[in-house]
Amino acid sequence: MTVFIIRRVVQSLLVLFATSVLVFIGIYAIGNPIDIMIPADASAVEREAAIQALGLDRPLIAQYWSFLVDALQGDLGRSFVFNQPAVGLIFQRLPATLELAFVALAIALILGIPLGLIAGLRPKSVADETIMTGSILGFSLPNFWQGMMLIMIFSIWLGWLPSSGRGETGEIFGVTTSLASLDGLKHLILPATNLALFKLSLVIRLTRTGVRETMPLDFIKFARAKGLSERRIVSVHVMKNIMIPIVTVVGMEFGSVIAFAVVTETIFAWPGIGKLLIDSITVLDRPVVVAYLLVVVTMFIVINLLVDIVYSMLDPRIRLGDGQ
Amino acid sequence: MTLKVENLSTHFFTREGVAKAVDGVSFEVGRGEILGLVGESGSGKSITGFSILGLVDPPGRVTGGKILFQGQDLVGRSPHEMRAIRGKRIAMIFQDPMMTLNPVLSIETQMVETVRAHDKVSKAEARARAVEALGLVGIPSPDERLAAYPHQFSGGMRQRVAIAIALLHRPELIIADEPTTALDVTIQSQILAVIQRLSTEFGMSLVWISHDLGVVAGLAQKVAVMYAGRIVETGTVDDVLDRPIHPYTIGLMRSVPANLDRGETLTPIPGMAPSPLKRPSGCPFRLRCFAATAACEAEPEAAAIDGHLYRCFNPQFERAA
Structure with missing residues (x-):
């Protein structure tokens, strides 16, 4: 287990290094931030001074080198726009995004697993057909369109829920969150639902397929022959088997929830890192974009590691060790 | 009598038609007795076992007959009542030990x-x-x-x-569905010894479902031979395996190498067991039978001599297997 974790940490550092190179080259190729950042009527001297102050006159490799040296000391640069450390900026916004992502995943799991069970245990029934048709809609309708429809129905027509912003936040165990106030909750429902719909469809399908594959197996029939109740068979024998693929996929999807949050945050004006990224790209605020991607990649790596550990707890046939 | 199955029918209602997997099966198992239920794959022997436990999956269901367990009929019991009996008074062992335990x-x-x-x-x-x-x-x-x-x-x-x-739970009856088929011969005999010992020790009755006549000969007291959803011959192990009457049983015996003298050739039964969806009219075995005559186009009724039951128009009394 220890060997496994050490190996994963080394691999992760390599991945982070590769990402930073790619991102650095990529953002360099997009354009020169100086054109956007200084006023159009600035003199050539002012322009030169700004370029030098930001270090943009140096060759790419030199810029990358100083970035790397700073990065190893925990400094990912200062935002051109806000003149604040880029990492600090991201961590200010991160809780809002994480909150959105967690609530979205919770909705997907809390609704998706029972719906998938109902559909899988009664295949071809009316309930199954209804749930599966719904999940096709969740899959195929574009995320941004679903968001706009949610706003139209629940904010404009019904007027039940606010359509933008984060609302009032409060503190639970020292964490600032919208979950602490009714106003915050109201603001959270629509964006979280928007982000959850796709994952919900995915969880429904995974659960349904898992149930359909597990139910005809011999060990289920044997469990019946032992006289176990149907409830125990489904909640223990079937569930523990289908949790393995669900945890794997949902864990990996958590990363993509954060990535997809870019769209949702833009639609609902949610002040998270996704919106920060879009804003920073528009003004070519290089340090923020680079820092954002590195933070997200790190989160992906950590999540995958956690998934592997949970996976080995769920499936006794898998032991993390030297063999992997 | 621990178990008395009377005229049991289990049919599967599929889109292609009704498959009569079990079609009027009767047998008895006394206390501490071991009954070997023998037949080819698809003969309905496993479905018979599942019917007793009330574990037939849709689209199949028990359509007729009685399953008297300690004198009480199990057919038509509520799922709740059956659950209380399963695993407690009637237990089951499955064929593939790699698949029966939850991984x-x-x-x-x-x-x-x-x-x-x-x-x-x-x-x-x-x-x-x-x-x-x-x-x-x-x-x-x-x-x-x-x-x-x-x-x-x-x-x-x-x-x-x-x-x-x-x-x-020290059940009164165990249904064993080919529990040694998937195992090596040495392991097979160890398992058989365990079962034999425990069945005597606890007075448990056993229905031993198998296609292996050798295993049944060594373990069971009674044998029922199943073909196409029906029992075609039944009696004590000595009667059925030493003096088989039904051409199908004779065919099964001749398919086992150990039953032959040196140099004798194996004579497998020609053809395949008929699909339960398309059973031939009359005696279902007639198309593969060496003794078939025009009479076999009618359905044979069960007949018996000295408790040795058979269902055939051309019983082979003289033939040694």
Whole structure:
């Protein structure tokens, strides 16, 4: 287990290094931030001074080198726009995004697993057909369109829920969150639902397929022959088997929830890192974009590691060790 | 009489038509008795076993007949009543030990839940009973092995665990569906010895479903030979296997190499068992039968001499197998 974790940490550092190179080259190729950042009527001297102050006159490799040296000391640069450390900026916004992502995943799991069970245990029934048709809609309708429809129905027509912003936040165990106030909750429902719909469809399908594959197996029939109740068979024998693929996929999807949050945050004006990224790209605020991607990649790596550990707890046939 | 099956029919209602997997089957098993239920794949022997436990999956269901267990009919019992009987008074052992235990639950979980499904006892007591049952079937250091998962056992050991689970409640009847088919010969005989010992020790009755005549000859007191959903011949092991009357039984015997003299050639039964969806009219075996005559186009009724039952127009009294 220890060997496994050490190996994963080394691999992760390599991945982070590769990402930073790619991102650095990529953002360099997009354009020169100086054109956007200084006023159009600035003199050539002012322009030169700004370029030098930001270090943009140096060759790419030199810029990358100083970035790397700073990065190893925990400094990912200062935002051109806000003149604040880029990492600090991201961590200010991160809780809002994480909150959105967690609530979205919770909705997907809390609704998706029972719906998938109902559909899988009664295949071809009316309930199954209804749930599966719904999940096709969740899959195929574009995320941004679903968001706009949610706003139209629940904010404009019904007027039940606010359509933008984060609302009032409060503190639970020292964490600032919208979950602490009714106003915050109201603001959270629509964006979280928007982000959850796709994952919900995915969880429904995974659960349904898992149930359909597990139910005809011999060990289920044997469990019946032992006289176990149907409830125990489904909640223990079937569930523990289908949790393995669900945890794997949902864990990996958590990363993509954060990535997809870019769209949702833009639609609902949610002040998270996704919106920060879009804003920073528009003004070519290089340090923020680079820092954002590195933070997200790190989160992906950590999540995958956690998934592997949970996976080995769920499936006794898998032991993390030297063999992997 | 522990089990008396009368005219049992289990049909599957599929889109292609009605498959009469079990079609009017009758047999009896006394206390402590072992009945061998023999036949080819698709003859309906496993479905007969599942019908007794009320475990026939849709689109199949028991459509007629009686299953008298200790004198009480199990057909038409509510799922709740059947659940209380399953695993408690009638247990089942399956064919493939690699598939019958849940791979993600420990042996302890799978045994303790079986005890607690029927008896309201503490976890510690359920665990103690599990350890005892594992000891009975010859698992070394059962106390430690209880924490293990199925993949940490060999096939033979897993089958012992499955038998131990079946024994937890000392059932009056065990349905064993080819429990040794998937195992090596040496392991097979060990398992057989365990079952034989325990059935005598606890006076348990057994329905031993198998296609292996050799195993049945060594283990059972009575044999019922099934073909196309019906029992075509039944009687004591000595009667049926030494003096088979039905051409199908004779054919089965001739397909077993051990029954031949040196140099004699094997004579397998020609053709394949008919699909349960398209059974031929009359005697279902007539198209593969060496003794078939025009009379076989009608359905043969059961006849008997000295408790040796057969269902054939051309009984082979003179032929030695």
